[in-house]
Amino acid sequence: MSILTFWKRRPAEQPDVAAPTAQPRETAPEQRERPAAAAATGGRQVLVVEDDDSLRDLVARNLTARGHQVRQAADAGEALEALGRETPEVLVLDINLPDATGWDILRAAQLSPATAVIMLTAVPVSPKRLQEFRPVAYLPKPFPIEALMRLVERNGRREEDHDADPL
Amino acid sequence: MPTPSDRPRMLVPFDGSAAAERVLRAACQASKEDDAPLVVLCVVPVPAGLAPDETPPDVEERVMRALVRATDVCHEEGVIAVFHQTYATDLADEILRKADQMQATVIAMPLHGEAETELMSPVVQQVLAGAHCTVMLGAPRARPLHACPVDRGWSA
Numbered sequence: 001m002s003i004l005t006f007w008k009r010r011p012a013e014q015p016d017v018a019a020p021t022a023q024p025r026e027t028a029p030e031q032r033e034r035p036a037a038a039a040a041t042g043g044r045q046v047l048v049v050e051d052d053d054s055l056r057d058l059v060a061r062n063l064t065a066r067g068h069q070v071r072q073a074a075d076a077g078e079a080l081e082a083l084g085r086e087t088p089e090v091l092v093l094d095i096n097l098p099d100a101t102g103w104d105i106l107r108a109a110q111l112s113p114a115t116a117v118i119m120l121t122a123v124p125v126s127p128k129r130l131q132e133f134r135p136v137a138y139l140p141k142p143f144p145i146e147a148l149m150r151l152v153e154r155n156g157r158r159e160e161d162h163d164a165d166p167l
Numbered sequence: 168m169p170t171p172s173d174r175p176r177m178l179v180p181f182d183g184s185a186a187a188e189r190v191l192r193a194a195c196q197a198s199k200e201d202d203a204p205l206v207v208l209c210v211v212p213v214p215a216g217l218a219p220d221e222t223p224p225d226v227e228e229r230v231m232r233a234l235v236r237a238t239d240v241c242h243e244e245g246v247i248a249v250f251h252q253t254y255a256t257d258l259a260d261e262i263l264r265k266a267d268q269m270q271a272t273v274i275a276m277p278l279h280g281e282a283e284t285e286l287m288s289p290v291v292q293q294v295l296a297g298a299h300c301t302v303m304l305g306a307p308r309a310r311p312l313h314a315c316p317v318d319r320g321w322s323a
Binding site: 146 | 175177193275286300301
């Protein structure tokens with residue numbers, strides 16, 4: 001796929017009522033696995049949810065090259081499946097996905113507050129959604145890939161927020 | 168119907184740069200869309216060791232011009248915002264203080280300021296580290312820029 005596909009205009013944000021095609025697993029947040037391999041190497045456990053294959057691959061390659069342990073999901077179904085298996089330290093989440101919105105994933109997954117969420121989107125920011133889900137950062141597309149790398153490495157959220165109210 | 172205190176609130180630190188203007192315009196659109204009060208903050212950077220009234224006049228004037236520009240942008244976008252001009256030695260501290268004070272939902276700012284060339288400025292990094300709310304970095308561009316190699320900071 002051409003690099004030019006990174007620039008494709010994305011469709012308007014899907015309505016909030018759009019439900020993910022896959023339901024979250026029954027696993028309680030505290031029962032999910034949290035592999036220690038990346039932590040041991042100083043990298044982060046990152047889940048990248050993005051339906052644009054080229055962009056997802058670009059982000060994943062850059063994160064992997066920096067020592068992070070990266071999992072990828074191309075849609076909400078895959079994302080919820082991955083989140084049901086383990087809790088990432090950082091969730092890089094596109095808002096417009098083919099089967100649901102990133103907001104739907106956040107609503108369904110009920111992430112631990114220890115997971116820093118970085119939203120990616122080409123659609124205008126919605127303060128109401130930000131108020132509801134409190135992602136650490138909101139990075140409008142197109143963005144410099146280095147900015148995302150730094151956001152992931154900072155892991156955004158302050159320590160004291162980890163014990164605060166959930167996303 | 169949500170009370171004013173339930174509504175999401177947006178803080179836009181504004182330095183008059185083109186990047187900050189793009190962010191402000193995006194924030195104006197969002198403010199209209201979600202009926203979110205918008206506060207524009209222009210900070211006069213006070214050199215360490217000086218009192219606010221000892222700030223170099225050209226610095227003060229630059230910030231004043233930024234403030235006027237911000238009012239123009241909001242007027243063009245059809246948004247009624249609240250504008251604040253303050254003096255501070257530590258810009259990030261001031262932004263965070265204001266965000267906490269107004270219980271901001273989001274701080275919207277560019278990746279770097281007018282006088283900075285770094286991709287993610289120290290001010291942005293401090294704000295990210297200290298913010299109790301979401302930090303929106305930049306605004307969507309209407310048109311793509313040029314592609315560039317992976318290790319030289321592609322735009323995605």
